[in-house]
Amino acid sequence: QVQLMQSGPEVKEPGSSVKVSCKASGGSFSSYTITWVRQAPGQGLEWMGRIIRIFGTINYAQKFHDRVTITADDSTSTVYMELSSLTSEDTAVYYCAEEIVPATSAHSWFDPWGQGTLVTVSS
Amino acid sequence: QSVLTQPPSVSGTPGQRVTISCSGSSSNIGSNTVNWYQQLPGTAPKLLIYKTNQRPSGVPDRFSGSKSGTSASLAISGLESEDESDYHCAAWDDSLNGPVFGGGTKLTVL
Numbered sequence: 001q002v003q004l005m006q007s008g009p010e011v012k013e014p015g016s017s018v019k020v021s022c023k024a025s026g027g028s029f030s031s032y033t034i035t036w037v038r039q040a041p042g043q044g045l046e047w048m049g050r051i052i053r054i055f056g057t058i059n060y061a062q063k064f065h066d067r068v069t070i071t072a073d074d075s076t077s078t079v080y081m082e083l084s085s086l087t088s089e090d091t092a093v094y095y096c097a098e099e100i101v102p103a104t105s106a107h108s109w110f111d112p113w114g115q116g117t118l119v120t121v122s123s
Numbered sequence: 124q125s126v127l128t129q130p131p132s133v134s135g136t137p138g139q140r141v142t143i144s145c146s147g148s149s150s151n152i153g154s155n156t157v158n159w160y161q162q163l164p165g166t167a168p169k170l171l172i173y174k175t176n177q178r179p180s181g182v183p184d185r186f187s188g189s190k191s192g193t194s195a196s197l198a199i200s201g202l203e204s205e206d207e208s209d210y211h212c213a214a215w216d217d218s219l220n221g222p223v224f225g226g227g228t229k230l231t232v233l
Contacts, residue, residue: 111170
């Protein structure tokens, strides 16, 4: 099973950008679907977007589509999530996870998850 | 606010059976399968139930999932102190074209 290791915590100023990495080990990186989910303090989970490596497709949640960019580096088996124009409301733990898609997205699930990356936005 | 609705908290005593509800709509739970994730304090979520009622390897059969119409439920029987955790439901939403989550339910074992 794939293992996902994320980059360390970040502190950013309002208006700046943050780039979080998610390195995959085990299995075939080219066949992964990696999804990004965030969790603000004391809040629920929120899907941000995903990259479907086998098709080269990237989908973004409508809420973030103009601020988030997901990319992948095949040479290092790493997926990146960059979020721009940060505000205090972006303070959250950001998780990557492998999305298992047996047939269609309607029946997919997330397993395993990375350990999470805390991003704090503060002046 | 979360698209799926869960109670903020539930509680039970050791050995008891508890259920956690997850309410959605025809565009998510009503037409797609439901997943449940367990999140122990300070840790990442972990898959608990997938495709509404399937348990991954290693998850005890004390945990079970079901769905009826636009609502889903997670049942935990033989409650143990180690079950004290946050539980999140999730489903694909056809209108939003992405997965949606509930706000999470904190289970306290008294």
